[in-house]
Amino acid sequence: MTRLTLALTVFLAIALSIGVFRITYQVDELEKELSELNRQILEEQETIHILKAEWSYLNDPNRLEDLARRHLGLKPMNGNQLINLDMFDKQLLPDDPNAQPVKLER
């Protein structure tokens, strides 16, 4: 009886210590991974920050205006191009479906 108890105790002690050590190493590993990820997150956030500044720089209204003029043939919008919903109706849905849309007299 005593022998059996002793053997069981020794076995349990060994099994438990192996378990505890394994978990400790796993936690260490995970912590290393976590801090690595955190470092990467910080790095990415810094990159995003710099990219945001660059985005704002590239969106300088003067620059966009120049690019749109040169490459897209766009011009600044003027008040003529704005109509309200009532006029939209009249302009796009003529009574006679065969009629061509005409410019409204204002």
Place this chain on the structure above:
Amino acid sequence: MELRGAREKQLKNRRAIETGHNRAVVTGAVFAILFIVLAGRVVDLSLFQGSREPTLVDSPSMGDVVEAVRADIVDRNGVLVATSLPADSLFVDSKAFLEAGEDPTQAALKLARILPELAIDDTVKKLSSGKRFDYLVRTLTPNQKYQVNLLGIPGLDYQSDERRTYPQGPLLAHVLGYTDVDGRGIAGLEQSFNHQLTTPGGKLELSIDVRIQSIMRSALQDAIDEFKAIGGAGIIMDIQSGELLSLVSLPDFDPNNTDTLVGDAGFNRATKGVYEMGSIFKLFNTAMALDSKTVTLNDTFDASKPLKIGRFLINDFHGKNRVLSVPEILVFSSNIGSAQIALEAGTDLQREYMGRLGLLNTASLEIPEVGTPLYPTRWRKANTMTISYGHGIAITPLQLTSAVGAMANGGLLPNPTLLKGNSKDRLPPRRVISEEVSAQMRKLMRLVVLQGSGKKANSAFYRVGGKTGTADKQEGGSYNRRARISSFAGVFPIENPKYAILAMVDEPVGNKKTFGYATAGWVAAPIAKRVVDRVGPMLGLAPSAGEEQAYQPGDPLFIKVKG
């Protein structure tokens, strides 16, 4: 004998066993108590405190990133206009440099080729000083850092630092101001919000719209180039809330590079400069007379001959030489008529209204660069007459914009602000004129643009109302006829005014296209038209529709243009 000896031995043994037993029991008890304490602590920790696993891992929050970093500034649509970027500062460990046995002069020459701001003799001194740490250049660009690394000079090292960056360059220079090398704000919002910007989460949201700011800036710059002017200012204000959508002062500088701060580039003409604004004051003069019921729109004044006061002679620029009605005095910008209206109202009333319009004390704005108006300490009759048409009182363009806004928005003076949507933290706008008078002023301002000196401000899509003002600049107590301030202040759309606009050009020179004129009607009014045409759609304004009322002879608002 034998037996006795054995017995004694037995007794002795038993005593020894007993002692050993007692000791074991005591030790066992002590250990048992300790283990019970430990067990209790384990139960306490695992069951009563923190019985659950933490569900979140410790991750870096944004707070960690911006640690010791100045907060961003964004415009009203969230466009980044000021931010702090990581940058490296170059320093020299002179001891290591000297130990490597390099020649300081050669190294300094090589460095100066990449970093032109380094003075060679200064650098040589720093390289050979023997000190372990001395800054050479603060905040290098990544490209400069790469090139310095290529040189392979020993003893040079970097310290991570931050650099305040303004992605939009000079666009908001006078609004934002700038910071010194240590990142302390020393002008503009950077200065006045230095504390807030250095605390976490201290992000600033401006009322400025960079698109509108850009349109205003380029329109103003074009006018300055065309008329060879020395500077200018432009403002667009939401006259309900007082939010400034655009605040431009030219010339400006690039806050990324304070070397561009040359001459008066750092001087904010829009808020710091005080100028005699000329005939725009006739709006306030007319509003004062109508609001105090000194005159009605039907009254007339004789503007056929110059007005004499002491040694001054008040004359009209666009003289009509006849009797003018109150609306005509404003539309034809008659100094003679305005002075007579002011005399009728009296000095005290004029001073009271100027005070109400906030033209006698310093405007409040979030930046430190705000100018204090100049006005006569002793307000004589002659002052009353000249102030009626905007001479003898100097105010900032910002104050003028607020006051013109109050003329049109129903009579409430807006409090200007550079920050978005903080109207609840601010004082409510103050009533300066009655709603009826404001309605009359809207009609009068529209007439000036339709029939008076502001014709070139007439946008084809959005109805503008306003007034021009041309004033000779004072130099050493006398007026200089060659140096003038030409400005236009107005509101749009006039049927329901939402925004006030001001364009001011400092010392324009007339050219062939304007027949030599450099008056506000030729210089400043076209800026307003250009800007209104472009910003109208951006502000979501529907173009003005419907017929405009034309006034018939007999109506007090009828303007007799001919004769």
